[in-house]
Amino acid sequence: MASGFQTEERVPENMKKKLALAVRSIQWSYAIFWSISARQPGVLEWGDGFYNGDIKTRKTLQAVELNADQLGLQRSEQLRDLYESLSAGEASPQSRRPSVALTPEDLSDTEWYYLVCMSFVFNIGQGLPGRTLANGEPIWLCNAHLADSKVFSRSLLAKTLVCFPFLGGVVELGVTDLVLEDPGLIQHIRTSFLEIPYPASSSKKSLGAGITRNANTPTCALIDQDILVPHVGCEELDIVSLDNSSNGFEANPAAEASFMVDGMNGGASQVQSWQFMDDELSNCLHQSMNSSDCISQTFVEPGKAVSASKAVVVNDHCLQDLQKKNHTKLNLLDLRSDDLHYQCVLSSLLKSSHQLILGPCFRNYHHESSFVMWNSGGVAHFQNPGGKTPQKLLKKVLFTVPRMHVDVFPESPEDNGFKDGVWRPEADEISMNHALAERKRREKLNERFFILRSMVPSISKDDKVSILDDAIGYLKELERRVEVLQSCRESTEVEAGTIRKPQDTSERTSDNYGPNKINKSKKPLVNKRKACAFDETEPEMNYIVSKEGSNDNVTVSITHKDVLIEMRCPSKEGMLLEIMDTVSNLQLDCHSVQSSTVEGILSLTIKSKFKGSVVASAGIIKQALQRFARMF
């Protein structure tokens, strides 16, 4: 059976057999040789291994009966094959798994552990094998399952672990029992089994025999007193149960790893792949396994050394209902009691906040939840439901509602901005547009009436009809006044004789008559008749001023209820009174007025307060007052 020895040149020949020998002699569970990876420098990866632990299902493919040693080797190779097939299967999810002797269900817990170990990769200096290699010294780890995951990350099964450097790599031996540290053992292993050149010519058959009987390998004699009678080479593999070994070596906590047991027995075992981001832990290949029923593939780029985080992936079989429960941060589900141990084991391993669990087949065990398990059946593809506007209400909240506020202010610059806004009404929103437009129209009308009311003095009632009536009357009055003024002006023009065109007048008189105008305009509130009797320069001045009317300033600033009005306008008799009248029509209570007249220009500063709840905007006030600058 071909096994993928990628690093064959780095793995000494017959390593497997040597490992087999070594581990069987001391009756430990497994031996692994970690070698420097050919593909990735500075990284230890699986070189070879021998599994010597519990076997769940023995499969004999050949008619030939193999002896125990051969079975052991075969088993190890089968495990390796299985690993290969699973990782191959993961890489190309659609391809069929190459047929192997073993299927996942055949494996016991410890076999799974062994198999999982194949996926591990350690940087030099990290993990137990890595540190061993870095230090060059053996490391004996007791109670590995209780060790901090920084120290040992695979402590699910092993209780005692020994690593020692060997031939440029690291040999790791593990057992599920607790064995106290014994440096002598390491030495024995090293010398007895590994460094002695193995007689290559020996056949497999004689391997077993050789181990027991070969005097060159004083296995039995040299083993520590603590070890029970070694069943080296003679044992039936299926009674290499570690329960009887009181070695202080690592023990397979087969009983404790209930999660494994359950997973194995269950017909539809799910795959769980975890990833933890822990800088202490080393890079690792991930592995995904196919369950018998469903192929749930998880894909992680193998061996990718991400700079910030190094991920260690542990793949284990698990019941589907265990997948989520160990996430200690999630209080979503009730835990079943048999999950608790599992959770303890896991939480001791896994770092807190970066734990991830991929649970594609998660089952919602919380019966009280309003939510149900998601299924893809009902969900087809993304479709626009029957031409309705997608995200209708959300769009209204973001696009329409803000504009509702803004449109109340007629002079708002935002209006122009929004015409270029992003949201283009769609065909099916015309009805909404109509309602909107209608409302806007009504609001605009109301605003105009408000302004009109403020512009027209002596308005009695607030209803629209009265406003219009009063406005009509006011306009007539204004027309009459204009006529009067114009006749006054004509009469002065006639008197002057020379002046005909207003334009000429303004050009000629603009500079020369400046000082004169000042003198004359110091009487702003003169009787109206006097306005006609002003000399010929007056009308021109008025013309000049009215042309400059657009430059007259009206500034209105509102802070809460305080309104500050500053304006300049050509001063005229009765002007101040009319301004005050207008201001009070705008529901403003004036409490301070400062006025001065310079060069016929009336400068006014009014401080006022809004009378009641009705609040006119600055724009309205400004508009109402600007007519003073424009007219007359």
Add this chain to the structure above:
Amino acid sequence: MEHSSHESLLKHPNSITYESPFPLYALAISHSPYRVAVGSFLETYNNRVDILSFDPDALTLKPHHPPLSFDHPYPPTKLMFHPSNPNLLASSGDFLRLWDLRDHSIEPLSVLNNSKSSDFCAPLTSFDWNEVEPRRIGTSSIDTTCTVWDIDKGVVETQLIAHDKEVYDIAWGEARVFASVSADGSVRIFDLRDKEHSTIIYESPQPDTPLLRLAWNKQDLRYMATILMDSNKVVILDIRSPTMPVAELERHAASVNAIAWAPQSSRHICSAGDDTQALIWELPTVAGPNGIDPMSMYSAGSEINQLQWSAAVPDWIAVAFSNKMQLLKV
């Protein structure tokens, strides 16, 4: 007006419904005594915010007694309670307003208006209350700016021109860092210590596709989620890898309207949309080849417009659809 609690208990053993006389949009849940503020959505001037009482033990959701409510000009675009004080509520609309919930009435506390000239105001699309520094509220506006208020003093801490177009949502990450999304299609992160610069961490693939909502994972500040206009995708972003989303959750059958990260788990997010479904997702670090499937789902009666997963009641998700508001047990 409450949907009969018996009926709702029978239909969905653990969802509680409140039926309102008008359509609802804005939702907020406070800490104990678990008040729920619901804002109406009527396209007129007169809108309202009502306060309901939620009893998680008795599983009841009723209008507060004595009745607490206040009027709001046009629909409130967002409602949110103070991170720890259940008596303080903020609303956004034309301005940011703060309200004091007393035993028998709601008193307006302040109107936070930054307009220097009252010729116009800049209406707010959203805001977020800083959980680390609760005196800070960040608002987003259609005038392309984001404003950070110090509500204790009632003044503006800073106002930034955040985007080229209207800003639609804002979310705090830490005490001095916030992010915003805009009609210009970008997600930008701002740090108050360096107001001159912002970081674009994502831009919508079709240029100028507005991003409508944003949610920052408070349990794991590396992750944010956003939704695009007219899209059924929830885009998950990692702030350490700008421009490339770490995941696009694409299982809604229609466009998504709201997203909310789980308040107590860093890996879970809920989304709701026009397909009437609310989906809870669990994010792995590694996605399968076919994308990420949701963990669980809930089907409401009509398009779900609003979703809130409050830290005050982490076992319940609040949704709003048409004129109903429901609390769903997670």
